Amino acid sequence: MSGTSEGYSRRRWVWPAFAAPGIIWLVVLFLVPFYAILAVAMGRMDPIFNLGEPVWNPIQWNPGIFGEVMGEIFGGQLGVIFLRTIIYVAIASLLSLLIGYPVAYFLSRHAGKRKVLYLLLILAPFWINYLMRMLAWVNLLEVDGYVNDALMFMGLLDAPRNWLGGNSETVVLGLAYGYVPFLILPLFAALDRIDSSAIQAARDLGASPFRAFLHVTLPLSRQGILAGMVIVMLPMFGDYYTNNLLSRSPRTRMIGNEIEFFVTTTGGGARGAALTLILMAFVAILMIYYLVSVSRASKEAAA
Amino acid sequence: MSVDVATTGEPIATPSGFQKVRTWFANPWGKPRFLKLFMWLYLLWSLVPVLIAIQFGFNDGRSRTAWQGFSFLWYTGDPDLSVWHDPSLRSALFQTLKLAGATMFIATPIGVALAIGLARWRGRGSKPANFLMLFPLITPEIVLGVALFLVFAYLFQVVDLGTVAQILGHITFTISYVVIIVRGRLFAIGREYEEAARDLGASAAQALRLVLLPMLAPAIWACLAIAFAISIDDFVISYFLKGGAATETIPTKLYSGLRLAPSPALNAIATILLVLSMLAITAAALFLNRLRKREGTKGSAIEELARLDI
Numbered sequence: 001m002s003g004t005s006e007g008y009s010r011r012r013w014v015w016p017a018f019a020a021p022g023i024i025w026l027v028v029l030f031l032v033p034f035y036a037i038l039a040v041a042m043g044r045m046d047p048i049f050n051l052g053e054p055v056w057n058p059i060q061w062n063p064g065i066f067g068e069v070m071g072e073i074f075g076g077q078l079g080v081i082f083l084r085t086i087i088y089v090a091i092a093s094l095l096s097l098l099i100g101y102p103v104a105y106f107l108s109r110h111a112g113k114r115k116v117l118y119l120l121l122i123l124a125p126f127w128i129n130y131l132m133r134m135l136a137w138v139n140l141l142e143v144d145g146y147v148n149d150a151l152m153f154m155g156l157l158d159a160p161r162n163w164l165g166g167n168s169e170t171v172v173l174g175l176a177y178g179y180v181p182f183l184i185l186p187l188f189a190a191l192d193r194i195d196s197s198a199i200q201a202a203r204d205l206g207a208s209p210f211r212a213f214l215h216v217t218l219p220l221s222r223q224g225i226l227a228g229m230v231i232v233m234l235p236m237f238g239d240y241y242t243n244n245l246l247s248r249s250p251r252t253r254m255i256g257n258e259i260e261f262f263v264t265t266t267g268g269g270a271r272g273a274a275l276t277l278i279l280m281a282f283v284a285i286l287m288i289y290y291l292v293s294v295s296r297a298s299k300e301a302a303a
Numbered sequence: 304m305s306v307d308v309a310t311t312g313e314p315i316a317t318p319s320g321f322q323k324v325r326t327w328f329a330n331p332w333g334k335p336r337f338l339k340l341f342m343w344l345y346l347l348w349s350l351v352p353v354l355i356a357i358q359f360g361f362n363d364g365r366s367r368t369a370w371q372g373f374s375f376l377w378y379t380g381d382p383d384l385s386v387w388h389d390p391s392l393r394s395a396l397f398q399t400l401k402l403a404g405a406t407m408f409i410a411t412p413i414g415v416a417l418a419i420g421l422a423r424w425r426g427r428g429s430k431p432a433n434f435l436m437l438f439p440l441i442t443p444e445i446v447l448g449v450a451l452f453l454v455f456a457y458l459f460q461v462v463d464l465g466t467v468a469q470i471l472g473h474i475t476f477t478i479s480y481v482v483i484i485v486r487g488r489l490f491a492i493g494r495e496y497e498e499a500a501r502d503l504g505a506s507a508a509q510a511l512r513l514v515l516l517p518m519l520a521p522a523i524w525a526c527l528a529i530a531f532a533i534s535i536d537d538f539v540i541s542y543f544l545k546g547g548a549a550t551e552t553i554p555t556k557l558y559s560g561l562r563l564a565p566s567p568a569l570n571a572i573a574t575i576l577l578v579l580s581m582l583a584i585t586a587a588a589l590f591l592n593r594l595r596k597r598e599g600t601k602g603s604a605i606e607e608l609a610r611l612d613i
Contacts, residue, residue, distance in 0.1 A: 012426060014507060019420025019432055022413045022478055026435050029475045033450030040453050054457045103345050106338040121346050127580040128353055129536055131557040132573035136356035138561055145368045238443030241538065245561055256445055263449050276449045287441050
C-alpha cells in the first residue's frame, strides 16, 4: 500500500505539468498586461507626436504623468470625480444590501419547497446580459416611457421628467439594480450555512424573534454581508457603461468614465493607465480582504 | 426545570380581530408575510423590465415606449433595420458566436488541466498559482480590459486588436471559472478511486484516463456550456479589444446602438442573446444534475450553482 502511494508521489513533475499551460496563460495574458499598465503609466511622452510610449525598464520610469494625475485628484477636477464615485458606490452598495438582505434571508429560512423556483428567478439576472438589463430601463425611463406614465397616473408627477438627462438618482439606482444579484448569492450562502439550532436556542432561552435575529443571525452572517458588499463594490468602482447609458451627461461622470475616455483616446493612454493604477490601488484593499476571507471560509469548511 | 407558559392562568379563547392584528404586529416574523411580499416585489422589480424589453422587440412599429401590436418586424421583417437584414447586427451575432465557440473549446481543456494540477500538486509554487488563478475573478473588468488593450497595443503587436485579441481576452477570464467548477468536483470525488486504480496496477496516466476523466465528464460538459455563456455575456473585454465595426459583439452593439440610434431591433437582438444564454445555462444545469443523481446528492444543481462561492 505505502509502496504504491510513494510511487504515486515520486513523479513530482506530473501535477505541475498539468497546471503549466494554465499558469503560463495567466502569466502571459494576465500578469504581463498588468505590468504593461505600469510601463505605460510610467512611460515617456514622444515630443513630436505627443503620444505616450511605454518604458519597460523600471529604472528608467518617469513618474511625471502619474504625479500630474495625483495633483488633479488632490485639488482638481479629478478629485470631484473620485469623490462622486465613492459617494455613488457607497449609496448604491448600501441600497443593494438593504434590498438583498431580506431577499437572501427569506430564501434561506422560509422558501420551503419553492426554494428551487425562487433560486431560479434570482439567478436569472446573472444570465440576462447586463446591457440588456440597462436597455430595459432606458426604454422605461424615456420621457414618454412607462415610468413617467405610471408616476403621472398615480399623481406623483405633474409633468413627465427627463430621467436620463444626468440624474444622480438614476445612476445610483441603476448601479444597485445592476449589481444586487451579485450580493444576494454570497449572502444567501452565508445565511444558509447558519445552523438553525443556534437561532432555536436563542428563542428557547426567551429571545424575541427580533432579538434572536439581532444577536444571532446578524452577527453570524457578518462574513456574508462583507463578502457581498465587496463583490458589488469592485465592479461598481470600475463601471462606466451604466453611467453612459443612464445619464448622457458629464454631470455624473465616474472614475470608470475617465479611464475609458482616456484609454480609447489617441494620446491619452498614459493618463488612462495612471488612472487605472490608482483605481487598482484603491480597490486592492477590497480584493485582498475578499481573498483572505474566502480562503479562511474554505479552510473552515474543510475543517 | 422548565417554565410552563400555559400556567399563567389566562383563559384560552379564540383570538378576536384586534388580537390578531396585535399578535401580527408583535410578531410579524411568525409567518414571514413581509418577507414573502418583499421577495416578490424584488423579483418583479428585477425581471419585469426585462420582460417589457423582450415585448418591445416584437413591436409592430418604431416606438420603444408605446405598444403598436405584435410582429416579427425587427427580427426578419424590416428589409433594412431588422436583425437579419441589418449587416451590422447580423455580423454582431456571428462575431459573438465565433468568440464563444473558440473560447469554450480552448478555455475548457486548459482550465480542466489546471484544476487537476492545482488539486493534486502539493509543492512549492502551488499556493501562488492558486492565488494567480483567483485574481481574474475579482479584478474589476475595466482593469483587465485596459491591461489587455495596452498589452496588445504596445507589446504583443503581432496580434491586432480584433477577433484574435478578443478570443485571447475571453479565454483569460474564463479559465478561472472552469477551474472553480472542476475543483469543486475533484474535492467531491476525492483521491480514493484513483489510488484504488493505481493499487490495482494502473499507471498514473491510465488512472487519469480510465477513472478520473470519466467521473469528471459531466462537469467538463457543464464547463463547456458555462464558458460559452460567459463569453457571449461579456461586454467590457470585447469592448476594449474590438478593432473596428466588424468585431462588434451583441453586447458592444447594444451599448453603441443605445447611445447613437436606439430602435426595437436592439431589443430583438438582446432577446436572441438572452435565449442563447438560457440554452447554455440549461444545458450546464442538466449536466450538473446528472452528476448529482449519479452521486445520490439531494437537492438540485440550481442550488449548487447558487452556492458557487468564488
